[in-house]
Every structure is written in C-alpha cells, then in structure tokens.
Amino acid sequence: MAEQSALKDLLFRMADDELIIAHRNSEWTGLGPILEEDIAFSSIAQDKLGQSYALYRILETLGEAPADTIAFTRDESAFRCCQLVEYPIGGYDFSLMRHFLFDTAEVLRYEMLERSSVEMLARLATKVRGEIKYHVFHAHTWIVQLGSSGSEESHARMQSALNEVYPLAFSIFEPSAFEEELIAEGIFAGENALRDRWVEALAPVLEKAGLKVPEVSDITAHYGGRRGYHTEYLQPLLNEMTEVFRIDPSAEW
C-alpha cells in the first residue's frame, strides 16, 4: 500500500491548500475594494471550498475520515498546506498577487493531473481545471491592468507585492517524501516539473504587466508546510474556522 500513502499525501497537500486559501479569500467578503471584486473573491473562495471537499471525499474513499472531520478536527501539524496560503490577506495588492501566483500554479497542476494514472483524480482534475481557468482569467486581467494600464502608484504597488509574494510562492513546490513514487506510478509528474512550467507561464503575463521577476536566493526558505511546519498564522485561522464546529459538532446551517 506504499503507493496509496503517496497518493494520500498528494491529496492532503492539494485539499489543504484549497481549504486554507478558500478561507483566506472568503475574508474579503464584504470588504472588497469594489463590489465586483468582493463578489469575485467570494466566488473563488466558494469554488476552492468545493474543490477541497471533492478532494477530501476521494480521501474518504481511500479510508480516511469524513470531510468535516478532516477539515475541522486535525491539529495544525497534520495540515499539509504550503505556507503561502496561510498568510493573512494583507492589502488587496498582496491578496491579488497571491491569487495570481497560486492559481497559475493550480491550473497547471490540474492540467498535469488530467493525465494521472488515478482515474478518480484525473476525472476531477478535468472538472476543476475548467473552473480555475476563471480564477486565472480574473487574476491575469487585474495584474496586467494594474501593472501596465493603471497609475504609477498601482504599478509600484504591484511590483512591491510581487517582490514580497514571489519568494513565498516557492513554498507551493516543496517536494514531498513521495515525489519519486508519484512520478514512477504516473500519479503526478512532480513538484519540480510543475515549478518549471509555472515559471514559464508567469513570464508573458508579468512582461505584459511591466513587472520584473525578483531574484530569489533560496527557494527553500519557506518550505515546511508540506511536512506540518507552519507559519504563526495558521493556528489562529484554524481557531476561527473551527469555532462553530467545536461548540457544536452536529450544528447544521
């Protein structure tokens, strides 16, 4: 069953990313800078939550606990999300840049997974990829708009957000202990392959936006999340997310 541990680890990493970024995106509900953006971040949050649920459901078929139990009762150290998704929403520039960098990686990850040897995952990937296309479409529009057609201030703020978020984004590609197995079994082509494609995919958009890719001296600087080592921001998020569940686990709303 070694191969199943590899698959489960991949599913936990993906599902936890979706769940935590969904929660962060939902924090813009009611606070977006304009109504359309409020709706956009809320919709993206809802999509991601649905995607995390679908991934947890696959884990359930592999013998893991039901989705609610997995989402609401694990300790911080059991979460396998990358550190990028944990950071507070910051200003809209930070959230927009994280959305751009994260979703560009996501759409490529699901594209790769459409060819996965695990049929259940491949099928879901086709579906999810179609939805994330909308997220990427949204992110690209704003990055280019604010980077190249906005004001000097909007350009400067996008560049500074890129400088801040880009190094964090490499945490997405922290390899797991199962990389070789995932690749050998044809489950997933691996984090390194994904990272290369991501760097390639960002280039034309950033160029159009007139933004410069910052130097990153150590891409491993924000690793840890995939092994359960998180930033100081994850636990407070989990406390808030699980508050109702902890008061009344059978609550329905």
Place this chain on the structure above:
Amino acid sequence: MTTPEEIWEALRDVKDPEIPTISLVDLGVVTDVWVSDDNIAHVTMTPTFVGCPAIDYMKEDVRRRLLDMPLADVDVQVNFDMQWNSNRVTEEGKKRLLEHGLAPPPAYEGILELTVLNNMECPYCGSRNTVMRSPFGPTLCRSLHYCHNCSQAFEGFKPL
C-alpha cells in the same frame, strides 16, 4: 414497472432552485437514469460547478418528485463520472435561461476560450455590443455583463 423514459419525463418537472424556469434535465445535470429489478429508480447527477451549494437541494427535489411515482424507492447519487459542461444545456434549456434574463452559455468545440465572455449576447436586445464586467456573479455559474446598446446590466450563464 416504471420505465427510465417515464422518469426522464418526470424530471422535467424539477427545476433549478435558483433559476426556476429551467429543468434539471435541460440544465444537463442529470447524467444517468435506470430502474433496477426491485423497482428502485437510480438517478445520477453532477453539479455545474464543484462547489455548487444547490446540488443537495436538487438531489432532494429529484427524490421528492420521483417518490410520487409507483417506485419502491429512489436512489440519487452525485459524482463526476460524467461531468457537466455548458454544452450539456439543451436548446430548450437555453430558451429557458433567456426567459429568466440570463445570456445562455455559447456552444463551443474543443478548448473553451474565455474571451467569448467579452461579447456575450444581451438577453434583452440581442446585441453583441456588450462588455464583461466580471467573470464572477451572484452564483458560481454566472458572470456579470453590460450592454452598450440597450444600456442594461445583465448576467450570463458561464460557459465551462
């Protein structure tokens, strides 16, 4: 014994909870119907978007409608074995969306280019002199648009 055809027909009575002009069959979210030897109806459904919160209501509505029929029981499953895409919306379904003031999703072949959203057909005046205001609307399956011809804001049903 109830036939699958009779069940498909009955399912035309079950409407989308958020767009009450269109049936679940015309929306394309019912993917399979069969009746087992013990006279139990089995219906398979798939959501438009993975995170669609309406799917549980749809499931319940389907079950309730079919329990009116001479069946031993009704079993409704939701899965992604056959996936929804906007090409599954029937011609009748597109008319019903228009009736609700929603621009129907344009049919496409091969890979969907989201640039089709830039000039969706206005459901009020039929003009394509329109712009997309946001790919995200009041529900996951809708986008926001504006028509320069009749100066109306409108929503579209997203192609997927």
